[in-house]
Amino acid sequence: MSISDTDRTMAQALNDALREEMERDPRVFLMGEDIGHYGGVFGVTRGLFAQFGPERVRDTPISESGFIGAAIGAAAAGWRPVVEIMWIDFAMVAMDQIVNQAAKMRYMSGGQLKIPLVIRTQEGAGRGNGAQHSQSLESMFAQVPGLKVVAPSNPRDAKALLKAAIREDSPVLFIEHKLLYGFRGPVLPTDEVVPLGIASVVRPGSDVTILSLSRMVHFCLEAAQKLANMGIEAEVIDLRSVQPWDIDAVAKSVQKTGRLVIVHEAHRSFGWGAEIAATLAERGFDHLLAPIRRVCSDDVPFPYNRQLERAVMPDPQRIVTTVQELLRDYP
Amino acid sequence: MEGTFTHREEDHARQFLQWYELMLTIRRFEEQTIEWYQRGLIGGSLHPAIGQEAIAVGALDAVRPTDYMTMTYRGRGQALAKGASLEGVMAEVLGKASGLCKGKGGPMHITDVTHGIIGANAIVAAGIPIAVGAALAAHLAGDGRIAVTFFGDGAVNQGVFHEALNLAAIWTLPIVFVCENNLYSEMTPIREMVKNEAVSERAAAYRIPAAVVDGNDVAAVAETVGMAIDRARSGGGPTFIEALTYRFVGHMVGDPETYRSREEVAQWREKDPILQARRRIEAEGWATPESLTALDDRVTARIRTAAEQVLQAPEPDLEERLADVY
Ligand SMILES: Cc1ncc(C[n+]2csc(CCOP(=O)(O)OP(=O)(O)O)c2C)c(N)n1
Numbered sequence: 001m002s003i004s005d006t007d008r009t010m011a012q013a014l015n016d017a018l019r020e021e022m023e024r025d026p027r028v029f030l031m032g033e034d035i036g037h038y039g040g041v042f043g044v045t046r047g048l049f050a051q052f053g054p055e056r057v058r059d060t061p062i063s064e065s066g067f068i069g070a071a072i073g074a075a076a077a078g079w080r081p082v083v084e085i086m087w088i089d090f091a092m093v094a095m096d097q098i099v100n101q102a103a104k105m106r107y108m109s110g111g112q113l114k115i116p117l118v119i120r121t122q123e124g125a126g127r128g129n130g131a132q133h134s135q136s137l138e139s140m141f142a143q144v145p146g147l148k149v150v151a152p153s154n155p156r157d158a159k160a161l162l163k164a165a166i167r168e169d170s171p172v173l174f175i176e177h178k179l180l181y182g183f184r185g186p187v188l189p190t191d192e193v194v195p196l197g198i199a200s201v202v203r204p205g206s207d208v209t210i211l212s213l214s215r216m217v218h219f220c221l222e223a224a225q226k227l228a229n230m231g232i233e234a235e236v237i238d239l240r241s242v243q244p245w246d247i248d249a250v251a252k253s254v255q256k257t258g259r260l261v262i263v264h265e266a267h268r269s270f271g272w273g274a275e276i277a278a279t280l281a282e283r284g285f286d287h288l289l290a291p292i293r294r295v296c297s298d299d300v301p302f303p304y305n306r307q308l309e310r311a312v313m314p315d316p317q318r319i320v321t322t323v324q325e326l327l328r329d330y331p
Numbered sequence: 332m333e334g335t336f337t338h339r340e341e342d343h344a345r346q347f348l349q350w351y352e353l354m355l356t357i358r359r360f361e362e363q364t365i366e367w368y369q370r371g372l373i374g375g376s377l378h379p380a381i382g383q384e385a386i387a388v389g390a391l392d393a394v395r396p397t398d399y400m401t402m403t404y405r406g407r408g409q410a411l412a413k414g415a416s417l418e419g420v421m422a423e424v425l426g427k428a429s430g431l432c433k434g435k436g437g438p439m440h441i442t443d444v445t446h447g448i449i450g451a452n453a454i455v456a457a458g459i460p461i462a463v464g465a466a467l468a469a470h471l472a473g474d475g476r477i478a479v480t481f482f483g484d485g486a487v488n489q490g491v492f493h494e495a496l497n498l499a500a501i502w503t504l505p506i507v508f509v510c511e512n513n514l515y516s517e518m519t520p521i522r523e524m525v526k527n528e529a530v531s532e533r534a535a536a537y538r539i540p541a542a543v544v545d546g547n548d549v550a551a552v553a554e555t556v557g558m559a560i561d562r563a564r565s566g567g568g569p570t571f572i573e574a575l576t577y578r579f580v581g582h583m584v585g586d587p588e589t590y591r592s593r594e595e596v597a598q599w600r601e602k603d604p605i606l607q608a609r610r611r612i613e614a615e616g617w618a619t620p621e622s623l624t625a626l627d628d629r630v631t632a633r634i635r636t637a638a639e640q641v642l643q644a645p646e647p648d649l650e651e652r653l654a655d656v657y
């Protein structure tokens with residue numbers, strides 16, 4: 001199957017996925033704030049209200065607990081709601097419904113209930129949005145059994161993964177990045193569905209594995225290019241799903257390169273990178289030639305000031321430096 | 332004419348006796364589980380609904396098996412009244428493999444999808460928006476189903492209660508909110524925690540019609556909730572019912588009940604819904620005292636037989652702990 005030359009932005013690719021899934025399955029419907037007539041504050045649901053009407057593209061009051069709860073009830077009754085939480089930071093007001101309800105109902109009911117719910121939201125810093133609109137919280141959700149957590153980095157994956165998420169019978173946190181909505185790339189016009197939990201090697205290399213997801217994949221690719229100019233071949237892996245995460249792909253790459261640098265915009269402490277490092281440690285360091293390194297956001301709330309904000313976050317140069325030092329110290 | 336009247340009268344008597352039997356079944360069920368709890372056979376905490384049986388039985392009278400329901404950690408009586416199997420609920424309380432939830436839910440999380448029971452909740456008020464969502468599902472499907480959600484007086488101070496009422500109101504959803512006001516939330520009197528005379532006053536803020544009913548009068552509950560169910564089913568939207576009641580036992584088994592007087596409990600015991608129903612049956616001549624005693628014995632025997640059977644049932648396989656997560 002060849003990649004179409006029709007480039008789409010991330011927002012358009014997500015919109016395509018929603019439209020196609022709603023056309024395919026009448027049980028799929030959308031809920032969220034400003035998603036109807038207005039088309040969503042990031043434009044992801046644009047045109048869907050006109051096509052599907054107010055019952056299936058349902059504007060909600062500013063009641064995240066209430067409408068996530070309602071989506072859970074509808075899902076328990078056989079529907080497949082896709083809810084938009086405008087900013088992941090706002091999901092915090094609905095944590096009971098997400099963590100205590102959606103994630104546990106299948107288990108607590110002994111498998112009687114299925115909760116096919118997708119919570120679409122966006123995260124990330126770098127836009128000067130301040131501490132309550134800049135967090136990357138995927139690790140927090142990945143800690144809860146019963147939730148799946150996905151964070152795509154490009155339009156093709158975004159479309160294919162969103163389609164997969166909508167077809168999942170478990171609740172999925174589908175985390176977009178606020179600074180990627182305008183990012184263009186090819187999408188497959190076909191019905192491509194990428195199963196959750198499979199990483200992709202976005203740049204092959206032999207000297208070091210750089211692992212990340214979402215917007216950081218682009219930073220890693222930029223770093224890899226710079227490293228290549230210095231004669232260092234980095235393999236860049238896009239994890240795509242945090243829960244479940246693709247241990248085989250990571251292990252396979254590390255087996256080849258012997259070095260691992262994990263890059264995430266989530267805070268360093270207890271971030272998903274720690275889980276991956278710990279899992280590799282448990283499996284034995286047989287293939288590791290060097291300690292695992294992490295390039296993550298500092299453990300502070302995101303500051304407003306642009307320079308401070310940039311300094312808190314990972315950037316391509318820090319990734320380059322980390323890899324250089326690793327290769328210098330553990331040749 | 333006279334024949335018709337007698338016929339109706341007979342129907343009414345039969346229905347009342349059914350309510351009586353179901354209330355008694357719930358009472359004996361709760362007593363059995365309290366005994367088990369005291370013997371250490373039940374984990375965590377156990378919150379019996381003794382004294383509140385008329386609400387479960389009356390409110391669910393006109394509810395169909397296909398209708399949706401959510402309730403609370405105190406909701407095993409409602410599960411039984413909705414049609415869940417006695418053995419299935421009992422086995423779940425004991426954490427047995429044959430429990431409705433394979434022993435993984437426990438007494439606070441009874442779920443029975445085949446009877447529309449999409450879950451009991453241990454988080455105060457959390458089941459309310461979920462029931463609203465089930466009502467939304469019914470609305471989208473246009474299948475004539477409705478949702479009923481049971482919650483306590485304490486739930487009305489949770490934010491999600493207000494969010495859920497508002498959603499049901501703006502979308503005109505087929506749902507009945509049943510607040511079991513037993514005057515206390517855990518150890519705290521509700522009158523100290525709200526300024527309202529009646530908690531149901533809050534429904535008016537969302538333009539939801541409300542009614543207060545004697546929650547210890549099974550016929551009154553059935554009639555009031557029945558009208559709300561009719562309204563929901565015919566597209567009239569949500570209704571809020573506040574059923575005034577009292578729990579005769581502690582918030583949970585082992586509660587020292589220091590927050591209320593013996594006199595208060597004794598006064599309310601006079602209004603025992605089962606006792607009242609029995610007096611009514613005897614006064615109307617719907618059954619003889621002997622046949623009521625026989626009925627009582629039958630219910631007790633049924634509970635005992637089920638209990639003996641369930642106690643022997645196997646524990647879940649240890650592998651079961653890893654199943655049903657995704
Ligand atoms: C969100 C939340 N806060 C606190 C508790 C602890 N808790 C359990 S039951 C209860 C009282 C609830 O009272 P009410 O809603 O009146 O129901 P009742 O127990 O009287 O049936 C409390 C505070 C809880 N389970 N969930």
Ligand SMILES: [Mg+2]
Nearest residue numbers: 483484515516
């Ligand atoms: Mg109460």
